[in-house]
Amino acid sequence: MKARRVLVALAMMAAALPVAATAETLTNDMVVALVQAGLGDDAVIAKIRASAGHYALSTDDLIALKKRGVPGPVIAAMIESGSQGAVSAKAAFSADSPDPLAPHPSGLYLLSGPRMVRIDPTTSNQSKTGGILGYAFTGGIASLSIKAVIPNVTARVRTKHGRPTFYFYFDEATRGLSQAGSPSLWLSGPASAITSPNEFTLIRFDVKKDRRETRVGSMNLAGAKAGVMDRDRIAFDYEQVTPGVFKVMPKADLTAGEYGFLYSVSAGAGPGMWGNGTGSARIFDFAVHP
Known part of the structure; x- marks a missing residue:
């Protein structure tokens, strides 16, 4: 009986792994949706900092976010998240990788x-x-x-x-x-x-x-x-x-x-x-x- 419970527990953990491994990536539209849902700046910023993000952050994109009601502190958190992604990209550069798709300095x-x-x-x-x-x-x-x-x-x-x-x-x-x-x-x-x-x-x-x-x-x-x-x-x-x-x-x-x-x-x-x-x-x- 005890062994059966262990097997059931392991099966439940295995079933949960794909869900946990599937990371959510926030976009501009998703941030707008969170703001329009009335969650508040603190909650949206916490979500941005806890999640991966793929944001469009050109000058025109930032103006569009503001026009859609995204507060300044939330936009700042998006920019900060994007800059952290650039740091990761910097670490990924290689000057000698034989893979032509790997980032190389110009x-x-x-x-x-x-x-x-x-x-x-x-x-x-x-x-x-x-x-x-x-x-x-x-x-x-x-x-x-x-x-x-x-x-x-x-x-x-x-x-x-x-x-x-x-x-x-x-x-x-x-x-x-x-x-x-x-x-x-x-x-x-x-x-x-x-x-x-x-x-x-x-x-x-x-x-x-x-x-x-x-x-x-x-x-x-x-x-x-x-x-x-x-x-x-x-x-x-x-x-x-x-x-x-x-x-x-x-x-x-x-x-x-x-x-x-x-x-x-x-x-x-x-x-x-x-x-x-x-x-x-x-x-x-x-x-x-x-």
């Missing part, structure tokens, strides 16, 4: 085995010209090339895969979430408007004694061109994983060497196409060494 990542590696941009503040003699001897018929130069003979981030996988995380993917102490790369300058990998150029570097360089312009009698030449571009495919997150892969295997995604080329101050021979290019550089 930036460009290489998928390397069981983790992602963030690639920081290298800024080229130095440029050089090539083919000057040919340009001079032919009176400008032969082209003079302009090259962006970055230091060191190899990139900090390397991969053994000839066709590596990259993930681009733009600000759309992290909008409303804390960057967890890691600032966005796309918040200022010309990069602030970039929302697609299609605005990048994949290039290969020529390795010299103590530097890497790539052509970013040319000039001859026919005129001047700024930016990466079509024949120097390396084709790649991309697909959107989720808003603000893109998977990127080269269309063909990359041979051993130094590469980079270039997204900004700007001229320096002064006359001429490259402003006194100086310019600026930001490049996410990586190396392929099978």
